[in-house]
Amino acid sequence: MAGIYPCYNQMPLTEEKIKKLTEKAAEIRKSIIDMLIEAKSGHTAGALGMADIFTYLYFHELKHNPQKPKWEYRDRLVLSCGHICPVLYATMAHAGYFPITVLKTLRKFGSPLQGHPHRDYFPALETSSGPLGSGLSQTVGMVMADRIDNGNSSGRQFYCVMSDGELDEGNSWEGAMLAGKEKLQNLTVIIDRNNIQISGFTEDVMPLNPLVDKWRAWNFHVQEIDGHNFTDIDRAINEAKSIFDRPSVIIAYTIPSKGIPEFERKFEWHGKPPETKEEISLALKAIHTMGGKMKTLNDD
Amino acid sequence: MIRQIFIESFLMINHEIKLNSKLFDGEVERISMRAGFGEGLVQAAMRDKKIVGLCADLAESTYMDSFKNKFPDRFIEVGVAEQNLVTVASGMAAAGKIPFVGSYAVFSPGRNWEQIRTTICYNNAPVKIVGSHAGLNVGADGGSHQALEDIALMRVLPRMVVVSPCDAIEARKATMAMAKTDSPTYIRLAREKSAVITTEETPFTIGKAQILFRSGVKNQAGRNNDQHSKRIDHESCLDIGIIATGAMVYRALHVAKKLDEEGKKVAVMNLSTIKPLDEDAIIKLAHEARAFVTIEEHQIAGGMGSVVAECLAKHYPIPIEYVGVNDLFGQSGTPRELMEHYGLSEKAVYEAANRAMLRKL
Numbered sequence: 035m036a037g038i039y040p041c042y043n044q045m046p047l048t049e050e051k052i053k054k055l056t057e058k059a060a061e062i063r064k065s066i067i068d069m070l071i072e073a074k075s076g077h078t079a080g081a082l083g084m085a086d087i088f089t090y091l092y093f094h095e096l097k098h099n100p101q102k103p104k105w106e107y108r109d110r111l112v113l114s115c116g117h118i119c120p121v122l123y124a125t126m127a128h129a130g131y132f133p134i135t136v137l138k139t140l141r142k143f144g145s146p147l148q149g150h151p152h153r154d155y156f157p158a159l160e161t162s163s164g165p166l167g168s169g170l171s172q173t174v175g176m177v178m179a180d181r182i183d184n185g186n187s188s189g190r191q192f193y194c195v196m197s198d199g200e201l202d203e204g205n206s207w208e209g210a211m212l213a214g215k216e217k218l219q220n221l222t223v224i225i226d227r228n229n230i231q232i233s234g235f236t237e238d239v240m241p242l243n244p245l246v247d248k249w250r251a252w253n254f255h256v257q258e259i260d261g262h263n264f265t266d267i268d269r270a271i272n273e274a275k276s277i278f279d280r281p282s283v284i285i286a287y288t289i290p291s292k293g294i295p296e297f298e299r300k301f302e303w304h305g306k307p308p309e310t311k312e313e314i315s316l317a318l319k320a321i322h323t324m325g326g327k328m329k330t331l332n333d334d
Numbered sequence: 335m336i337r338q339i340f341i342e343s344f345l346m347i348n349h350e351i352k353l354n355s356k357l358f359d360g361e362v363e364r365i366s367m368r369a370g371f372g373e374g375l376v377q378a379a380m381r382d383k384k385i386v387g388l389c390a391d392l393a394e395s396t397y398m399d400s401f402k403n404k405f406p407d408r409f410i411e412v413g414v415a416e417q418n419l420v421t422v423a424s425g426m427a428a429a430g431k432i433p434f435v436g437s438y439a440v441f442s443p444g445r446n447w448e449q450i451r452t453t454i455c456y457n458n459a460p461v462k463i464v465g466s467h468a469g470l471n472v473g474a475d476g477g478s479h480q481a482l483e484d485i486a487l488m489r490v491l492p493r494m495v496v497v498s499p500c501d502a503i504e505a506r507k508a509t510m511a512m513a514k515t516d517s518p519t520y521i522r523l524a525r526e527k528s529a530v531i532t533t534e535e536t537p538f539t540i541g542k543a544q545i546l547f548r549s550g551v552k553n554q555a556g557r558n559n560d561q562h563s564k565r566i567d568h569e570s571c572l573d574i575g576i577i578a579t580g581a582m583v584y585r586a587l588h589v590a591k592k593l594d595e596e597g598k599k600v601a602v603m604n605l606s607t608i609k610p611l612d613e614d615a616i617i618k619l620a621h622e623a624r625a626f627v628t629i630e631e632h633q634i635a636g637g638m639g640s641v642v643a644e645c646l647a648k649h650y651p652i653p654i655e656y657v658g659v660n661d662l663f664g665q666s667g668t669p670r671e672l673m674e675h676y677g678l679s680e681k682a683v684y685e686a687a688n689r690a691m692l693r694k695l
Contacts, residue, residue: 112425153457161428165452168421172453175425175433178410182386182431205449208418212410 047094047268055264058128059089060321063293065124065137067321070307071314073141076149079290079303080118080197083228083261087286088125090267091193100130103158109190110176112160114169114206115197115226116150117305122159123147131158167203170194170223174209177218186219191275194223199231202240207252213281214253221281222274223254226261228290230301245285254283261286294320346547346594352535353546358591364527367581368466370502371523372397374509375434376404385513386426388412388435390419396436396466396523416442417449423461424453432460432513439465439481439522447487454518455491462512463488463520469580469631470664470672471526480664480672486636488520489609495519496609497540498630498638500583501531504606507538515540524631526669528581531604543612545619546583547590548572549599573598574687575623577616579605579638582629582657582678589683598691608638616642617649625690626654629683634658653693655686 045051063085070076091111092098099105113122120140127134132146139145146156150164161172173194180188200206213221227245229236236242249256255277259266267286274282290304291297296316297308308317347353356362379385379401386408393399393411402409412418416437423433435442443450443463454461468481488496495517499505505523512519519540531546532538549572574593578586583604590600603619605612620626626646628639639656646652659676673679 161424162452162456165448168417168424168449168453171418171421172425172428175422175427176429177425178422179386179426179429179431182408205417205421208412208415209421211415212412212418212422 045094047264051094052264055086055089055093058093059085062089062121062124062128063321065127065134066120067294067308067317069120069124069137069140071317072138074307074309075141076120076307077117077305078297078307079230079301080115080226080228081120082294083288083290083292084118084121084195084226085125085292086262086264087195087224087226087267087288088121090264090271092125092129094268095271096193097190098129100126103131107190109193110160110173111193111195112169112173112176113151113163113195114173115166115195115200116163118197118226119147119151122151126158166197166200167205169196170206170209170213173221174213174216174218177213177221178216180220181218188220190220192221194221196223196225197231198225198227198229198236198242198245199239201225201242201245202231210249210252210254217253217279218281219278222271223281223283225283225285226288227285228288230290230299230304232301232304234301249283249285253280255280256283256285258285258287261288262292296320346549346591348544348546348548351537351544351546352533354530354533357529357531357587363530365502365530366397366525366527367499367502367505367523368395368397368525370499370505371464371509371521372400374506375401375513377506378510378513379405379408382432382513384430384432386410386431386433388419388423388426388433390414390416390437390441392437392466396438396464398434398436398464401434416446420446420449420461420463421453424449424457424459427454427459427461428457432462434462434464434513436464436466438479439468439484440479443484443487443520444481450518451491455493458493459518460516461518463518464523465520466523467525468522469524470659470676470678471524471581471631471669472664473526473669473672474666476666477664482631482633482659482664483636484520484522485608485630485632485638486640489641490636491518493518494609495540495607496522497607498522498579499606500578500580500604501528503530503532503534503536504538508540508606511538511540522580524581526581529584531584531587538606541607541610541612543607543615544604545601545615546604547587547600547602549590549594549601571599572601572623573625574600574691575603575619575626576600576629576683576687577603577605577619577626577638577642578629579608580631582631585678585680585683586629588680589687592684593687600687605638605642608641611641611645613645613649616645620646620650620652624652625694626652627657627683627686627690628654629657629678631678632658634660653690653695655690655693657683657686
């Protein structure tokens with residue numbers, strides 16, 4: 035059944051594939067910056083920081099079908115931290131869910147691409163999100179429903195992408211506790227550990243460390259990875275799928291605003307787009323040339 | 335003489351809808367609405383495999399335990415975590431289930447309102463929220479546990495259906511009806527056993543209000559009594575209309591009986607669906623009565639009375655007296671003491687009815 039649909043996760047991650055994923059991630063970052071500049075509002079840092087992981091998921095790992103978004107046997111990806119939706123939208127557009135030109139409607143009236151994801155406007159989404167801390171519980175509910183119908187053998191994987199900042203929310207840990215209790219082996223939580231949130235560094239606003247210990251205490255299998263290294267991501271996802279007695283969490287260390295050196299690691303870029311002429315030019319130059327490594331069309 | 339009055343009042347009951355014939359007996363049967371819900375959930379779940387149950391450590395007192403025992407594989411205990419309760423349910427609904435989530439109304443929807451808003455209503459997920467222990471009748475547990483704001487919290491949410499049954503039988507029917515819809519739905523249940531008003535035969539439809547009592551009409555429409563039918567159609571054939579929800583319907587019926595015995599013409603409406611509102615029925619009754627009393631175990635602000643007022647201010651403004659809790663928290667006491675203290679006693683309703691009649695234009 036699955037064979038007739040795009041099914042990326044059977045393929046090994048070759049050097050050639052890594053090169054392709056790297057190129058795809060660069061295109062997705064371009065789209066993210068273009069759409070944010072056009073929208074004149076939105077969240078830059080997390081969206082750019084998670085581009086590699088989203089690229090890996092949609093172009094290598096997930097069982098999904100852009101032509102049949104509600105395909106019953108698809109893996110589920112729930113974006114809990116809805117504010118980084120530019121990366122979700124851009125990745126889904128590049129994967130073929132909708133034309134890339136639609137990305138320019140981000141945050142505009144009537145757009146399927148609402149400022150924070152809304153399933154009504156874009157039914158291919160697994161859920162609506164924005165208010166933080168509720169995505170993990172929803173994913174847990176999806177896994178529980180799947181288990182009632184199919185036991186643990188449906189073959190579906192359930193991914194929940196969370197930000198580190200939203201771990202401040204009690205609801206996040208309520209979901210984690212239930213996932214641990216129920217030993218949800220098909221669940222993998224991916225945490226964007228970029229160490230920033232809207233008003234500062236996470237460890238200043240509300241310390242999360244020791245983060246690994248916290249997740250272990252909820253009976254999760256915990257891995258830490260470089261969220262920009264495809265080999266690392268691939269190894270961790272495969273390890274997560276091989277764990278059969280508990281849910282998994284992958285703490286992915288990422289660089290906020292990855293790809294624009296001037297914006298990187300600065301919490302000020304959590305919730306705004308490049309706005310001034312100078313910021314826009316910095317962003318475009320960095321993103322369109324991959325930090326000067328490539329020529330842009332405009333340079334010709 | 336007393337016997338005579340009893341028979342007269344009994345005849346004012348709407349026989350078409352087959353209410354409890356012992357309604358005005360001193361020994362009217364009392365059953366917990368929660369029991370009605372618990373029974374309804376099991377019956378609905380037997381018919382529909384998609385139904386699952388989730389509870390936040392209160393399976394016994396919300397009467398979800400019969401579902402839990404009968405369908406252990408479809409029951410999830412989330413612990414004392416109401417935000418998780420509704421968000422997990424939302425995820426299950428996204429995966430094709432019809433989740434019923436049970437807790438006390440102060441916690442759910444009290445504590446988890448935003449999660450209900452975003453993950454259930456915004457997503458249009460068919461999650462059924464069961465808020466038990468609503469109202470002052472919680473009694474001794476005190477104000478922290480007496481939900482008086484839940485109708486307001488739920489009715490303001492787009493897509494949310496709000497049901498407040500008047501007794502255990504209606505609670506069971508409402509539960510089974512909710513299970514068949516795709517809408518996010520809230521059902522409000524009392525802790526105390528409440529008088530049985532309806533019977534198995536009484537019709538129930540979500541979104542339909544019912545007249546339970548009407549003075550001067552011994553046979554309801556459809557019984558070929560032309561003279562009475564004409565009277566119903568005629569405007570202002572009543573002195574007062576009483577609209578009640580939940581267990582307060584029983585109080586409304588008693589006040590109506592008293593007013594009727596005094597020669598007033600009165601009708602009682604059971605507004606068991608607060609949203610969507612049966613506007614037609616309310617407007618029709620407003621034309622007939624031209625003065626209302628609303629009764630609810632809830633804050634006056636944002637509650638059922640407000641719903642009625644919003645409707646009538648637009649379509650047919652008439653004086654309304656609101657019986658409810660007036661911007662106060664509850665406290666410990668017996669239900670009877672609390673009803674008296676907060677102005678929801680039979681006497682308070684009777685006085686409100688008289689005030690409303692005096693204000694009539």
